[in-house]
Amino acid sequence: MQTLNVDLADRSYPIFIGTDLFRAEHLTPYIKGNQVLIVSNETVAPLYLDPLKSALPSVQVDEVILPDGEQYKTLGQLSAVYDRLLECRHNRTTTLIALGGGVVGDMTGFAAACYQRGVNFIQIPTTLLSQVDSSVGGKTGVNHPLGKNMIGAFHQPQVVLASVDVLATLPDRELSAGLAEVIKYGLVYDKPFLDWLEENMSGLVGRDTALLSHAIYRSCELKAEVVAQDEKESGVRALLNLGHTFGHAIESCQGYGNWLHGEAVAAGTVMAADLSARLGWISTADVQRVVRIMQAANLPVEAPQGMTADEFMTLMAVDKKVIDGQLRLVLLQELGHAVVTDQFDPQLLQQTLTHFTA
Amino acid sequence: MQTLNVDLADRSYPIFIGTDLFRAEHLTPYIKGNQVLIVSNETVAPLYLDPLKSALPSVQVDEVILPDGEQYKTLGQLSAVYDRLLECRHNRTTTLIALGGGVVGDMTGFAAACYQRGVNFIQIPTTLLSQVDSSVGGKTGVNHPLGKNMIGAFHQPQVVLASVDVLATLPDRELSAGLAEVIKYGLVYDKPFLDWLEENMSGLVGRDTALLSHAIYRSCELKAEVVAQDEKESGVRALLNLGHTFGHAIESCQGYGNWLHGEAVAAGTVMAADLSARLGWISTADVQRVVRIMQAANLPVEAPQGMTADEFMTLMAVDKKVIDGQLRLVLLQELGHAVVTDQFDPQLLQQTLTHFTA
CATH class of the missing domain: 3.40.50.1970 (Rossmann fold)
Structure with missing residues (x-):
């Protein structure tokens, strides 16, 4: 223990x-x-x-x-x-x-x-x-x-x-949904942990006790460091919401319970990576790495069939990350380093939404 | 202002x-x-x-x-x-x-x-x-x-x-209900304020602006001192609940809204004073002073018609002041000085309940 x-x-x-x-x-x-x-x-x-x-x-x-x-x-x-x-x-x-x-x-x-x-x-x-x-x-x-x-x-x-x-x-789908959040910690804060997850994903999906224990410990440790710095989410803690603004829109549109939270976060994280690449912050190869690790964890990497760009915009506008009408998103500056920003060209966001809902 | x-x-x-x-x-x-x-x-x-x-x-x-x-x-x-x-x-x-x-x-x-x-x-x-x-x-x-x-x-x-x-x-009944809480501050913490209230009760009931302003200011000041010492109600703040354990039972039994909160607190305060006298802490003359000032403010000084001692006991047992099954009450050590205690003879509480429900 x-x-x-x-x-x-x-x-x-x-x-x-x-x-x-x-x-x-x-x-x-x-x-x-x-x-x-x-x-x-x-x-x-x-x-x-x-x-x-x-x-x-x-x-x-x-x-x-x-x-x-x-x-x-x-x-x-x-x-x-x-x-x-x-x-x-x-x-x-x-x-x-x-x-x-x-x-x-x-x-x-x-x-x-x-x-x-x-x-x-x-x-x-x-x-x-x-x-x-x-x-x-x-x-x-x-x-x-x-x-x-x-x-x-x-x-x-x-x-x-x-x-x-x-x-x-735990059902397989739920295990994968949990892995989405584990992957998120690597993407947001810790490149070496992301590398470790890529190497060990098949063992994690196979429920190896030692691997799962380590993944849980490191995830909680990363989150605990962030929460200790920022208990009420005024700053760095907001980074934990990578993929969540897109993901909440997916959950809300599908009706809670149809997509698992982790599944929505997985697809939302791929969307955030896509927008980050359109902003020129990460490469398309980086986006492909995000897609591949999500797929290795048996997670969705696309928005739900039939969901429109307008639905995304409407549902994202009620997200808690909206301050005085301005949408703020967590995006990837590089793999292992995320930022919260409202400084993005709305047309690029529109391109991401169109790409995932076409 | x-x-x-x-x-x-x-x-x-x-x-x-x-x-x-x-x-x-x-x-x-x-x-x-x-x-x-x-x-x-x-x-x-x-x-x-x-x-x-x-x-x-x-x-x-x-x-x-x-x-x-x-x-x-x-x-x-x-x-x-x-x-x-x-x-x-x-x-x-x-x-x-x-x-x-x-x-x-x-x-x-x-x-x-x-x-x-x-x-x-x-x-x-x-x-x-x-x-x-x-x-x-x-x-x-x-x-x-x-x-x-x-x-x-x-x-x-x-x-x-x-x-x-x-x-x-404000309707007359509501004004009186507010005065019940004002009187409580005097009884719990401040004998000179209680004396001032006795002297000025007819002016307060007559809605004299200057008198009401002073009563509000002093009440808030007393409460603010207590809250500053004890924001989460682990100690001295509990004294503010004088009359409230009996009062909540009255409100709960009558259905919320039939007795005003202040009216229930007024009757509950008289009951707490009665029990304090049975414990030998205050005199029966003190109890009469409590009764008279409540009456001067047009407040009830008796429990609701038909409410039984058993109903009081049952409803008081769910009060938040119960810790590990032990009923705690706010009682008067003297006029202007209250204490929270679970050290009272249950038979004396029974006598108070019987007295008010006979």
Whole structure:
């Protein structure tokens, strides 16, 4: 087992990464009161709820099982968590445990942020995506029909258990979606890590435990460095959104849940690379490298069939990266180095959108 | 006009108290972007929306008008605010303005806390209660059918305009409800202020502008001192909840909106005083003083007809002041000095409940 400390002053917390993590010693020190609510979903609960419960100390344990899918990441479903907390009389010292992927993690974290104006929570991410993404950063929230993650809060967990064991039951598509975010870390911050990923992609797709552990550790480490510098996303943290503005437009247009978040980010990252090449920042050979590594991870590299350039423009205009009407994008200055910018010729963006929607 | 600074490091803000406050100079410096959403209700908007709009700088101004009443302080109504923000494409630099009483202020503040994980907001409280209570402290949130203010966040405004002018249109019952909170400040922290209130209660009930201004200023000043010491309510701030545990039970039992919050707090404060006397901390003459000043402010001093001791116990058990199953109450050590305690004989609490529900 490896331990990574996310350094955020009085909100610092550890991430445990490895196998055989569902043990009392990894949970008990992080439960302050005598009440726990486990939030999980219909897919994950049958597999991992019992192992988790048997690792908990003897406190009041309640549970709420949500439907599985991004389309259920709503204020309405969030109400179900509050209903359960209040029916079971959970007080301010309660601890919420998120057992599931990004949707469960984001909703549980947001429920914890707002229940009685803030209670503790523990994250047990069960997808590769959530292990490398929502494990670090404290972003929580729900979607709105007009935009993804539009309602939320920053709220840090007490501890994160990133178990490589649970990835054994993860569907192939979900594994690939997680790899999209891992590749993103390499593209944005770390060329040597990108090289390592290119070399080891077949082993990662084949779920080699040691390779996955390293990929998770390095991804979380990179994200933790960035979040420590910029907890509330005013600066460098925004780079983590490479591919996300295009990707959110894809998810929003397709209806949440049809394209996986990581799939949308993969296609969006290729689009961001394309625009970066049109700006003359990276070469077309670099764009091809981005395309090839995404393909090696079994990820889409094109926009959804039938989606138009106008739909992209409309949906990108509601993205959180719009400041005073000006669209800002994360683009690649070189492989391993991204920048946030609103300094691009809108015609080049139009060319990228036309290229991917023709 | 008087200015009170609420000192909270980088979240500090001014409260302007006085007449003729709807002026650009009090608003423009606190609006950072070029978008504003005014949140108001059906009662207040017809009176004060136009004067407010004419004082705003030339930015995009949208509005959402909610139904009036505590029963509408729900997650469902909160959705209407998010819908409007997204329909009108408000971005992260938007400013929400709460124009209304405590319900509007709490909901607007909570919407601002969670919209895109936090945007700015301005409070224009239009009731005496909200001017002396929710103006200071940053508590925001909504109710749940099983408990009041159970879902919320701490989020500080950029500025508060506490206009004495707008109290001219306030119904008598609402004025009295505000005075209940003013009296509470005297009882909890400041005996000389309590004496001043006893002397001037008829002038306050008669809406004397100078007396009301002083009462608002001193109340906000006392609350600001406490909040500056204890922003997240781990210690001294809890004393502000004198009468609130009993009061919340009353509100919850009657259905939100039937008893005004201040009315429930008034009766709850008398109950807390009664229990304090049973504990031998204050005299029965002190209890009578509490009863008399509440009566002078035209406030209820008894529990609602028909409410039972069992109902009180059940509803008080879900109060946020319960820690690990132990009920904590704010009680009076003497007039002008309150304490939070779980050290009381449960039989004496039972006697108080029996006395008020017989």
